Amino acid sequence: xxxxxxxxxxxxxxxxxxxxxxxxxxxxxxxxxxxxxxxxxxxxxxxxxxxxxxxxxxxxxxxxxxxxxxxxxxxxxxxxxxxxxxxxxxxxxxxxxxxxxxxxxxxxxxxxxxxxxxxxxxxxxxxxxxxxx
Amino acid sequence: xxxxxxxxxxxxxxxxxxxxxxxxxxxxxxxxxxxxxxxxxxxxxxxxxxxxxxxxxxxxxxxxxxxxxxxxxxxxxxxxxxxxxxxxxxxxxxxxxxxxxxxxxxxxxxxxxxxxxxxxxxxxxxxxxxxxxxxxxxxxxxxxxxxxxxxxxxxxxxxxxxxxxxxxxxxxxxxxxxxxxxxxxxxxxxxxxxxxxxxxxxxxxxxxxxxxxxxxxxxxxxxxxxxxxxxxxxxxxxxxxxxxxxxxxxxxxxxxxxxxxxxxxxxxxxxxxxxxxxxxxxxxxxxxxxxxxxxxxxxxxxxxxxxxxxxxxxxxxxxxxxxxxxxxxxxxxxxxxxxxxxxxxxxxxxxxxxxxxxxxxxxxxxxxxxxxxxxxxxxxxxxxxx
Numbered sequence: 070x071x072x073x074x075x076x077x078x079x080x081x082x083x084x085x086x087x088x089x090x091x092x093x094x095x096x097x098x099x100x101x102x103x104x105x106x107x108x109x110x111x112x113x114x115x116x117x118x119x120x121x122x123x124x125x126x127x128x129x130x131x132x133x134x135x136x137x138x139x140x141x142x143x144x145x146x147x148x149x150x151x152x153x154x155x156x157x158x159x160x161x162x163x164x165x166x167x168x169x170x171x172x173x174x175x176x177x178x179x180x181x182x183x184x185x186x187x188x189x190x191x192x193x194x195x196x197x198x199x200x201x202x
Numbered sequence: 203x204x205x206x207x208x209x210x211x212x213x214x215x216x217x218x219x220x221x222x223x224x225x226x227x228x229x230x231x232x233x234x235x236x237x238x239x240x241x242x243x244x245x246x247x248x249x250x251x252x253x254x255x256x257x258x259x260x261x262x263x264x265x266x267x268x269x270x271x272x273x274x275x276x277x278x279x280x281x282x283x284x285x286x287x288x289x290x291x292x293x294x295x296x297x298x299x300x301x302x303x304x305x306x307x308x309x310x311x312x313x314x315x316x317x318x319x320x321x322x323x324x325x326x327x328x329x330x331x332x333x334x335x336x337x338x339x340x341x342x343x344x345x346x347x348x349x350x351x352x353x354x355x356x357x358x359x360x361x362x363x364x365x366x367x368x369x370x371x372x373x374x375x376x377x378x379x380x381x382x383x384x385x386x387x388x389x390x391x392x393x394x395x396x397x398x399x400x401x402x403x404x405x406x407x408x409x410x411x412x413x414x415x416x417x418x419x420x421x422x423x424x425x426x427x428x429x430x431x432x433x434x435x436x437x438x439x440x441x442x443x444x445x446x447x448x449x450x451x452x453x454x455x456x457x458x459x460x461x462x463x464x465x466x467x468x469x470x471x472x473x474x475x476x477x478x479x480x481x482x483x484x485x486x487x488x489x490x491x492x493x494x495x496x497x498x499x500x501x502x503x504x505x506x507x508x509x510x511x512x513x514x515x516x517x518x519x520x521x522x523x524x525x526x527x528x529x530x531x532x533x534x535x536x537x538x539x540x541x542x543x544x545x546x547x548x549x550x551x552x553x554x555x556x557x558x559x560x561x562x563x564x565x566x567x568x569x570x571x572x573x574x575x576x577x578x579x580x581x582x583x584x585x586x587x588x
Binding site for chain 2: 086090094097101113116130136139149
């Protein structure tokens, strides 16, 4: 079969069109999949970080009880839920602050609603929870 | 381009538009499932919930353990308000009475007290047994399950906490108490013996007043024993944590198995009278005076039977007399003293002996024994009547 010049040009444009269409199609699909995977990863990490925060909060309360603080009757659920991360460390209660500045300033905002506050014990070099009667 | 080719182009464009519309309309990416979602849900809804419950149990168990440790220490190892089978002195439980020992069964008491307290404070869980191993206090619980959308999680509700205090310290105190009683029970100077032989952390007297509780006739001593291992227990005073050294309140009975021989026997002769003096024994119910011209000095100190074993039976060959001073607890001191009558003055027993059988030219040997109920002491010393 013999092809004339116009036929050849048609085939060439068909090829260019298909290539451009395929480029956009694959770019779109790639972007969509990549975005989805990243989004999924971020959500997974967020879930894990949240679990890690809750799990650390449980450990914090366990060590707080070990130090002698009386947590019997305290709302542990609330303490665990309200725990926050400061500099990679989970803060659940005053003894979790290891620096005097953090203890005094209470950047996490512990007990903003209760008659308790954090106070640095210079003698023991520890942050203590003080509850007013 | 023929007609068929043009249609093909439009189809291609249509497919692209359709895909774009689909994603835009769906408003979310293709893959939205979170990786490890089931695991995360299982950890959060099952494992973490179980951990929270165990944490609550541990907090209560720690407080219960501290309370039980304090109560037992204050009651000589017995449960609160329980009185020792060996009875009490000044409301403090005795660990022994004469030859009987009533040492506390600490394992049993800890088990009972911890279980009772846990039952009242954690209604949701059932504990079958509590005990200790070194400083670890544990309570055996039942198996429970938590069911969530992620599945079922079965866990053990048993809890264990490090109290920083060991109930095993009682074993040390028991052996020290037994040793102290065996060393000092037959020592007349009890307080001196105790001061010399008790460990430094055993204090005479009550923990509150620190005074020496000593009733001479009873020989029951109250002790305040500070923790040999320096264990402290926490208590909450207002908003402060107060760590207090563990102090055990207990009492021991040093009732002697023997009757003590009398001490400081002296005889002063004036004409035909002999003024006999010796130390009072606060436990004595009677005293017995012996005098003889038969030389028994080689057999002293010894029991009465052995001292007089070689005494001739023929009364013509020797003088052998005995005088019983009964009612030793009711002797009085009087200015004018009669012959052959006993008096108690300033902790000394005085007896003015006058006996016509005593000849000036002979030497007589005088001995005194203490009698407590039906038991007579050995003869520890003698004095010469010249």
